Each structure stands twice: as C-alpha cells, then as structure tokens.
Amino acid sequence: MSTPERVTHREVREILRSFQGSGWSAMTLELDGMRVTVGKDGPPAAPASPAPVAEKPAPEAAPVVAAAPEPAPPARPGAPEPVDRTGCVEVRSPAVGAFWVAPSPGEPPFVEPGQTVTANQQLAIVEVMKLMNPVVAPQAGVVVEILAANADLVEYDQPLFLIRPTDE
Structure with missing residues (x-):
C-alpha cells in the first residue's frame, strides 16, 4: 500500500491565489486532514444573504471587442494610447x-x-x-x-x- 502524496506549501499557495482571483467571497479547503477556511473580506461568517456576491458583475460580462468603434476619449497627459x-x-x-x-x-x-x-x-x-x-x-x-x-x-x-x- 503506497503512501498518498502530501500537498506542498506551493500548491496550497497556488490554490489560495486562484481563490483570490475568483469571484468567490469565501472558501473552505480540506486537504491531508487539514481544514482551511478563508474569506476575501475577513474571516467568513455564515452567509446572511447572497446579495453581496450577486451585486458584483462578472468580469467576463464586459465585451472585449466592440461591435462598432466609438470615438476615443481625449488622452490624458502620460496616459497610454487607446488600443484599436x-x-x-x-x-x-x-x-x-x-x-x-x-x-x-x-x-x-x-x-x-x-x-x-x-x-x-x-x-x-x-x-x-x-x-x-x-x-x-x-x-x-x-x-x-x-x-x-x-x-x-x-x-x-x-x-x-x-x-x-x-x-x-
């Protein structure tokens, strides 16, 4: 019988970085007999309402390619040129x-x-x-x-x- 592989510090850090970049507000992770619970706005509590998550629009919702080109706003000094x-x-x-x-x-x-x-x-x-x-x-x-x-x-x-x- 083989010993199961242990989760490395780097893998846990990678999972937590993925959580940070996600739209989730809290997460519980159980690995190797260890339980980690994290929240983006402090320690997670029992959810009172799903409204805070629903209020944030998904980042993918914004179109990347405009259907019709719009006139570019005037450039601010030092601002990068808008991309066509x-x-x-x-x-x-x-x-x-x-x-x-x-x-x-x-x-x-x-x-x-x-x-x-x-x-x-x-x-x-x-x-x-x-x-x-x-x-x-x-x-x-x-x-x-x-x-x-x-x-x-x-x-x-x-x-x-x-x-x-x-x-x-």
Whole structure:
C-alpha cells in the first residue's frame, strides 16, 4: 500500500491565489486532514444573504471587442494610447492557473505587442499544478494587446491576447 502524496506549501499557495482571483467571497479547503477556511473580506461568517456576491458583475460580462468603434476619449497627459481592437481575435486561456509570458524567469517574453506571429506559435504558458499548458496563436497576425499580466491567476476561457489577423 503506497503512501498518498502530501500537498506542498506551493500548491496550497497556488490554490489560495486562484481563490483570490475568483469571484468567490469565501472558501473552505480540506486537504491531508487539514481544514482551511478563508474569506476575501475577513474571516467568513455564515452567509446572511447572497446579495453581496450577486451585486458584483462578472468580469467576463464586459465585451472585449466592440461591435462598432466609438470615438476615443481625449488622452490624458502620460496616459497610454487607446488600443484599436477592431477586427481582433481573442486568444483565450486553456485552463485555470498562473499566466507566464516567458519560458522561465529572467528570459525574454514569448511575444510582445506589435509582434507578428504565425498560426500555432506559442504566446505564453498557463501553469496548473506544475503542468505547463501552452497558449498558442489560433492564426497568423499581429499581437495587439496582452490582456493579463505576468504571474496573474487566470480563469478558463479568459481572454489573454488580442491578435489582428493577417493574410498569411
């Protein structure tokens, strides 16, 4: 009879980071005979009402690509230029996990905004419990915007990149 694997400190930390990036307000986790209960607004209490969770709109509810371009608001001094998202294709996360823009720490990113990419070219990694899932371009184009920051926790199907397709 084999001994079950123990959950590592890093794995617990990864689960807690995933919780922090989720829409949940509280969570109880039972692992290896240990129970951890956490809440985003202090220690969780018995839920009085589901209203606080329902009041927050889901981040995915906002459209990423506008159907009709709107005039850009006047730029503030020092503010980045607004990105033209017209005709862009979204590249979405293959899993829930940590988003990495480079193959390993200290190395240059796979891609940067303005860079031309080919179909199936690797753009990033989503790490799930030490398993590295490649994020690849669905078609050739130019990277218009990277929608997540390095080391962010991302959700399944969350938009990560915007690519403007090319004729290739």
